[in-house]
Amino acid sequence: MKHHLPQLDFASDALQPFLSSETLAFHHGKHHKAYVAKLNAAVEGKDLGQLSLTELVKKAQGGVFNNAAQHYNHSFYWRCIEPGGASSPEGALKAAIDKDFGSLEKLRESFSQAAATHFGSGWCWLVKNAKGRLEVVTHADAGCPVTEGATPLLTCDVWEHAYYIDYRNVRPDYIKAFWKGVNWDFVASCLAKPDGIEATILGTPTKD
Numbered sequence: 001m002k003h004h005l006p007q008l009d010f011a012s013d014a015l016q017p018f019l020s021s022e023t024l025a026f027h028h029g030k031h032h033k034a035y036v037a038k039l040n041a042a043v044e045g046k047d048l049g050q051l052s053l054t055e056l057v058k059k060a061q062g063g064v065f066n067n068a069a070q071h072y073n074h075s076f077y078w079r080c081i082e083p084g085g086a087s088s089p090e091g092a093l094k095a096a097i098d099k100d101f102g103s104l105e106k107l108r109e110s111f112s113q114a115a116a117t118h119f120g121s122g123w124c125w126l127v128k129n130a131k132g133r134l135e136v137v138t139h140a141d142a143g144c145p146v147t148e149g150a151t152p153l154l155t156c157d158v159w160e161h162a163y164y165i166d167y168r169n170v171r172p173d174y175i176k177a178f179w180k181g182v183n184w185d186f187v188a189s190c191l192a193k194p195d196g197i198e199a200t201i202l203g204t205p206t207k208d
């Protein structure tokens, strides 16, 4: 199967001032696109080319894993943010956050601290871990929680390419702004229907 860069659910200027059009043009249009192209080149004509993206992330190693996981992680990230301001956790998601963190504010503090202090490139995640508890974890480079049997619920890309155009070296300001656009409806859908995550994040392919 050929892998495709997913379309964004919003216009390139719709996330301003959180993220500029220039950031999206580079981050989605060049970085993410390059991971997809390298993944296709690496798996074409091979047994790995038969696997779904999630299966690839779980089974591949080395360069194939890096490009597959970066395709997965970025596709996930684009669904985590939305223009027009954040929605609110409700229902089962709110109950799980309150149970495992005490409150949404406590989750935000824990997540922001982890994202800000993660050394080097990587990803900060809210996951439902293999024991069924919500947890904040970070992964270096292309790391992805599905390799640990966890269900990803929310992510923030802390590679410099995610924020350097708009925030330069001030990663905490990028993380602070991130919360203003979190799509909690997507987070809730991941908790409720983990089997539907891949189809949701891959959405509609771009026309390239």
Ligand SMILES: [Fe+2]
Residues within 6 Å of the ligand: 027, 031, 074, 157, 159, 161, 162
């Ligand atoms: Fe990125």
